[in-house]
Amino acid sequence: MTGYWRLVSVSLRTAPAQVLGWALAVCALVASSASAIGDKYTEQASRDAYAASYVGTQSSAALQGRGYNLETLGGILANELGYLTLIMLPLIGLHLAIRFTRSVEDTGRLDILTAGPVHRLAPAAAGLTAAALTAVLTFLLSAAALVALGYPVAGSLRYAGGLGALMLAFTGIGALVAQCCRDARTSHVLAIACWMVSYLARAVVDARGADLTWVNPESWLAEIRPFAAQPPLWPWLAIAATAAVTFTAAGVVATRRDQGAGLIPPRPGPAAAPSWMTKPLHVLIRLTRGVCLGWTVGGSLFAFSFGYLTKQISALSAISGATRNENIDATLSLFVQMNALLAAAAAIQLTQWLATEETSGRVGYALASPVSRRRWWGASASLVTAWSLILLICMGVCTGLGLAAGFGDASYLDDGVPATLAYTPAVLLLAVTALALQSVNPRAVTVTWLAVGWGIVVCLRADMLDLPEWARRLSPLHWVGAVPRDDWDRPAALAMTLLALALTAAAVLAFQRRDLRAG
Known part of the structure; x- marks a missing residue:
């Protein structure tokens, strides 16, 4: 050959x-x-x-x-x-x-x-x-x-x-x-x-x-x-x-x-853009809606399935002598952390897509028009964070629906959303970290996947591996605590939110000052 x-x-x-x-x-x-x-x-x-x-x-x-x-x-x-x-x-x-x-x-x-x-x-x-x-x-x-x-x-x-x-x-x-x-x-x-x-x-x-x-x-x-x-x-x-x-x-x-x-042939788009598609955010929403809807549907099915199976999965803890509430909370805390990691993964993939738009030269074409870099970056950041939060909410709702269906008790319906939304600061921090890396170098976004991978290890196998506390705290999700099994750590959530805001400001400055990779 x-x-x-x-x-x-x-x-x-x-x-x-x-x-x-x-x-x-x-x-x-x-x-x-x-x-x-x-x-x-x-x-x-x-x-x-x-x-x-x-x-x-x-x-x-x-x-x-x-x-x-x-x-x-x-x-x-x-x-x-x-x-x-x-x-x-x-x-x-x-x-x-x-x-x-x-x-x-x-x-x-x-x-x-x-x-x-x-x-x-x-x-x-x-x-x-x-x-x-x-x-x-x-x-x-x-x-x-x-x-x-x-x-x-x-x-x-x-x-x-x-x-x-x-x-x-x-x-x-x-x-x-x-x-x-x-x-x-x-x-x-x-x-x-x-x-x-x-x-x-x-x-x-x-x-x-x-x-x-x-x-x-x-x-x-x-x-x-x-x-x-x-x-x-x-x-x-x-x-x-x-x-x-x-x-x-x-x-x-x-x-x-x-x-x-x-x-698979691509679906041809319209010959002319609609009148409402004149702003960067509208364009980005139009281009990413298929990927975002795919993440939403897939993540929602994942959340519902494991919410439904919580009753059977939590039975193993009952064998070891845990009470029913402790048993359910321990299992649910595992699943809502996976919800948060999926939302963070969606944010990182969208950020990688934005990085690809720059390296292909299409961002350069957009910025050649009367669109400032700050406006473009703001639209990109708004899109990434908004979709990750929408996905997080959808998975929280579906977790609650799965719990209610699995236990046959509508009182469980409200358990999924609060527990899942407790990890909002961690998801935002990971999303903003990916955006900040993209602002410095589009190829650096890949590094953020290490945080998601380590988060999965800490979530699923920290106890078995006997990881020290400092290693567990490398995952932002660990800062929040294992909700609902543990209490929500409000100071940690506030610290992550402030850190995300600081990274946002730094990312805007970095994107304004550096050269585009193409275009």
């Missing part, structure tokens, strides 16, 4: 942090969790007690998948990491597939690379090779870490292989989505929607104990049963078949479509 190896080399040289960084992050998570679990469950009696607490319940399966071989250290590790691996690995695979294929095409770099003798399939194949390399490194690094920590060699290899295989399966799905869509932004929205449908479908199946695990890729990681005496073979075959089909389909589409186009 002419030009394949040269394009692979270009992909690896231009984004080494993407290829190696994600693998190291997953390995660090696996190694730290494995070490903590090994120190906590040193005796077989403690492992048996852990396994006994899950007998006859599917309460936690909705979040972390079904648990197998819970009387072993490896089984406990796989069960406890289910929260994060079922979220992180698919999203990493989807992101890398789009990053190394469609994003390269959007920036125009592919036009330069294909100016020479290059096979038509080489760019897509090279990009997917770079993305798949992350899955391979995840397998190798995680397996080495588990073996070094004293876990069984065969089980360590199978578990680490399952992590890499799940990432690879969603890399294939992301590759197919990237070839079907016309740009990276649409590809990310559709890919995240596919993952969310898969995650929620698995949650329902696992919570109800239905025998449908063969249908969904998200169920296959648990079904590998890496630390079982006789693990099944079919999950590996299912993952391999999914990867083969999606990679092949992506290659077929790549060879048949025009460069810069997609299988």
Whole structure:
């Protein structure tokens, strides 16, 4: 395939942090969790007690998948990491597939690379090779870490292989989505929607104990049963078949479509703009309404689903002797924090879109008209913060609706909104941080995703990893407290609000003083 190896080399040289960084992050998570679990469950009696607490319940399966071989250290590790691996690995695979294929095409770099003798399939194949390399490194690094920590060699290899295989399966799905869509932004929205449908479908199946695990890729990681005496073979075959089909389909589409186009044709816009679209805020609303509505619908479904499952999930805490109110509040505090993190993620993605508008030169065209930089930045900031708050409110309402439906008691309807809105200062701080970084350098917005990722770790696994207080406080959500289980920390909320205002002022000054990246 002419030009394949040269394009692979270009992909690896231009984004080494993407290829190696994600693998190291997953390995660090696996190694730290494995070490903590090994120190906590040193005796077989403690492992048996852990396994006994899950007998006859599917309460936690909705979040972390079904648990197998819970009387072993490896089984406990796989069960406890289910929260994060079922979220992180698919999203990493989807992101890398789009990053190394469609994003390269959007920036125009592919036009330069294909100016020479290059096979038509080489760019897509090279990009997917770079993305798949992350899955391979995840397998190798995680397996080495588990073996070094004293876990069984065969089980360590199978578990680490399952992590890499799940990432690879969603890399294939992301590759197919990237070839079907016309740009990276649409590809990310559709890919995240596919993952969310898969995650929620698995949650329902696992919570109800239905025998449908063969249908969904998200169920296959648990079904590998890496630390079982006789693990099944079919999950590996299912993952391999999914990867083969999606990679092949992506290659077929790549060879048949025009460069810069997609299988899904774009909807043509009106020939002339309406009279009301004369202000920057109106233009930005018009351009981002599809993405924002997608986030709102997806986030609302996520919030309703887990609000509905709260009754079943909270049953696990009841086994340990917690009272009913403590049990429900502890479960609800987990879900409303995830609501806040989703709202922050939506704000960051919108900010990345605004950064793309600048690097493509379109912001320069807008500022060539009688529009000041301060006005443009104000419109952008208003759009990002308003949509993140709208999403937060919608998820709070849907959480309350889910609680009411799950418990069959309308009194729970009012529980979702206050608990979710308690995290408004944290969401605003993360959104303004992304906007401030964009004001300094459009490419720096990506750094904000680290705060969201760390927030997920602190929310889901701070206790298991025995994180020190200073590490927990690196997440703004931790400043607020675990509402409604804990009281809302008003001084911390006020401090975050003041910090967000200060960052806003600094961001406006930075955007006014620097040169545009293009246009």
